[in-house]
Amino acid sequence: MKSEEAQRWASSLDAVVVYAQGALCTRVARGTLPASGRVRVTGLPRSMDPDSLRAKVVGGTGVRVIEVRVEVDAEPSGTDAAGSLRQEMERLRDVYDAAQARRDRQLSRIAGVAELRPVPPTRKREDPPRRTPADAWLQLADFVDERLRGLHGQLVELEEELSRVEHELSMATDRWARASTDVQPGQVATTVGAMLTLDGSGAVELELEYGVPGAVWVPAYRLTHRQGDDSGTLVLRASVAQRTGEDWAGVRIALATADLRRRTELPKLRSIRVGRRQPALAPSGWREPPAGLADLFSAYDAAGPRPAAGAGPAAGAGPGAGAGPAAGAGPAAGAGPAAGAGPGAGAGPMAVAGSAGGAALPPPAPGGYGMAPAEPSGFATPAAEFDGAMPHMPPPTRSGRPAGGGSPAAAKRAAAPAAMAPMVPAAPGQAAPPPAPPVEAGPPQPSGTELDYASLVLSGADEPEGRRGRLFPHTPYDPVAIEYRRRADAVSALPLPGHAVRPRESAGSFDHRFDAVARADIPSDGTWHTVTVTEIPVGLRTEYLCVPSEEQTVYATLVLSNATGQALLAGPVEVTVDDDFLLTAALPTLAPGGVRRMGLGPAEGIKVTRRTNLRESTAGLRNNTTVLAHQVHVELANRLAKAVTVEVHEQVPVTSEPDVRIEERADWTTPEQDSGPDRHAPGTRLWRVNLPAGSTAALDGGYEIRVPAAKALVGGNRRS
Structure with a gap:
């Protein structure tokens, strides 16, 4: 069944947990499960991490999630709010340039009129002195004054117009810069959805959890204190900035000091034994391909060739370039140890595109997993560079059998490349190089990437013969998503508010979570927004401190004691004493049960x-x-x-x-x-x-x- 046939469910953002960098969002979708069990939940942001998507069914309805994956679609957006803001900004910039040009022309006119001076005619030596026409001089001065008076009046109007247009342009530029990234620019909107396959029937409520970059927070406080009291109220607030690509409207906010990108897998502790008995080899996760894997696609091959999606065979390919599984897909180019066929697969030697005479490479070793995909260029390793050594081959045991319990037939197939490896000719005047050492038998040893089961993708029938029906690591390259994540990470470089400290710097070796008491709205504009989290009762007493040997000044201090079970992180605190704002100070990190002193400035009394x-x-x-x-x-x-x-x-x-x-x-x-x-x-x-x-x-x-x-x-x- 195609994804277009799945039923679409709208979703709403319900909760967000903001970490030191990044956030974990929870969306809720409700509906009646169709007979097909296929549901597409829409509304996910473009910057989300596809590997972090999780789905579960809320409530004991008996419905369970079988599969969940990410799908990206493009559809007309209808409206382009970001584009209209840009157009308005560009229009006002043109208006500003025109007003500035008119003002400059007016200044040049004023300068030209101000330069008007009476110039007497040139007198010859034999001419007698002439009488100066004072009336003409005065008339010229009156004309210049009157003309300048009118030009300066027009200049005042032009400068007022230029100032007004400059203000409108600055406002439009600020609106465009602070516009929410929830609205995508352009006439085509890219939507991200989650394709779910469910088992069950009836009304279902789904929760989708995913991680997004581009969210940071720093703590802030407001301290209220009454003189003479030994207690006060400390209101924990948070300055949150996010550019995740979706507006957080009416969501439950939680703040955590942990690092969202830190891996939490527990290490495997292995015992060390002293003695002759060797420890058993750890399971590698590799499995032999099932027998008859090639026969699974016999009916598909009998249907005839498929039309080529792109250009024809590469120019210069050898005779077997088009008939092989994949031209240029040798082991060094991405087939890997698991790219070969298992028993009964029927995979022959793989031809190399562009090699002389269609030189054949040996078939890859059997295995259930493959190596990373080939490079985008599509070129394989030349035959002269392939020395017949298969990667990830462990040494054989004393009995001669491959390590890991492989069969002798698999060992023979693994050793076959050594006999088929081409010889590299020696340079003139040099001795011939020694033959390649024999390949050590044994099953392939997959790397950590190949054992990352979440990233393995089953190759389809259109894949080369040595790959189809097998699991290979797959890392999709989405330049649009990468650009969205790069823009989202820009909030990490925002300048911090005064006295603010990042949570990871002040939390130290512990991690805490603070849940807001009310829902909040935080747009995706990349600027700081203040959110009230909760009230924390603290013990307070006012003390005065002085060091007269250094400075003969008495300073007022507040001694805070944290009697709660959560730590108070370092950050700015607004101190209010008797309903009067006193100052903004820096609150130090206060562990549970800790006591710290905070300075309030000189005490003049x-x-x-x-x-x-x-x-x-x-x-x-x-x-x-x-x-x-x-x-x-x-x-x-x-x-x-x-x-x-x-x-x-x-x-x-x-x-x-x-x-x-x-x-x-x-x-x-x-x-x-x-x-x-x-x-x-x-x-x-x-x-x-x-x-x-x-x-x-x-x-x-x-x-x-x-x-x-x-x-x-x-x-x-x-x-x-």
Whole structure:
């Protein structure tokens, strides 16, 4: 049954999962299954990956999917929205060029009139001086002024018209650039459908899942906080851009940090044994062709020759070029080890197009799978370059039988090419080359491409005799689809919003998925669109931080704690405090149960001052120790209308010299060291002070550095 006889079902996009790059779309189609069981579901995008198409029946109706494949059709589009936008843009560009030309001509007229000057006649030497006609000069000046006044008025009108046309042209260009790629340009639209074969009857609901490139997303947040509360609301939003070729209208959106193109097959772990017993060979996946495969097409051959679809035989073909299975389809050109006929196939030697005298190549080795197709040029490997060695041949076992359990007859057929291999003549003055080594017997060992069962295609009756009825890798080349995918991948180069980080960079070694609470609309225009995903409760507390030894400024920070089971990725966050927008900051990656600090900028209501004092003295029995006593005095003033907690950081010197001792004389504390991004530097000391509203506090501390009297600190004894 042809595809045109299948019943057409319309489909609608229901859900989309956007990954770090690419998306996985789910379409839904409903209908009553016809008696033939053949259904064509339409509406798939042109940029889809055909290998990712999956179909299933929703609900326990007893109907199952037997086969699903992709088909591409072309039909008149009726309307060309993208073409009309381009035509409008080109029309406005012509109007703009005409308006600019009129403006330039007006400027040249103004320049010509402005250059009008009175030129007195040339006076000869014997002529007496002439009286200057002042009235004529004034009349000329009045004429120039009046003429320029009119020309400048027209110039103003032309410039206003040019500005208006330029604005319209920029708007039309922007509309054309941002037009959705869901509408294909041109009068012919290419439609992609899924041809399904179902087993069953009755009403059926189908779900089709397929992957598309050209979709990216980055996280964004909006944080709402009330002063005095220890909690807040963090709204997770996402900036999504897609150019997949179809508009996502009213779909369920989910965001994932995983890589859609990463393979997820589990590796095969093989055991290693020590001893004389050798491990059994792993199954290769190769099977002997069934007996009588050539007789399957005897009735087809008896019907007579088919009319040629293209030109006649290639010029220069040997006598057997037209009678063989496929001229120029030798093993090196794509027949491969599996291209030969099995027992009873009746495949003779394959002729090479253009070879002298129609030199015959040996038949390919038997096998159930073939090599990759021939090159587009259609030329086979010359006979002089074929040395008789068959690819993928394992060595024989000690018993002389082929490895893998092949039959002796198969071994003889595999060794036949060695005897039929042509000899390469030696160059003049050189010894004849040694004969080719004998071919090692054994069944063909297919490569990974030949064992990719999803890409294998059964060759039909019109294929050469050595290929028909066998499975061969098939990679269709569709330049239109490749161009659509190339355009779709252009969204990966979009500039990111401020403080945005790509999910794979911030996710690290874990992957998470975030499901949006409501459906969303995202057109296929390749620009960023904001989608609200969900609300996340977080723990918040406001703390103030200062390092007066570096800068006498107090900074406000928010300490966030993630008590949920999902990680919060790095991205921009809009902070709103008491319904007033404060700033847009960068939220760091926050793992489940993690605590991180986020800066909010300087706090002008809290002042800090720091003073230091150094006293140098000697100690010891013979004054052989220099004592450097550093005193630190820090004053804090809270001018806010609320109580605050200020964390003051100080730095104590750290030494690795055994002769140098450091003694601390303060009530500060040593922070706990961790391996996170908030890790403190060695020697950091902390003061945590609670300041009521309008109060002040003084902090005193210090340390002593004891060094031998004969030594001095690098950079001077004064450390602060």
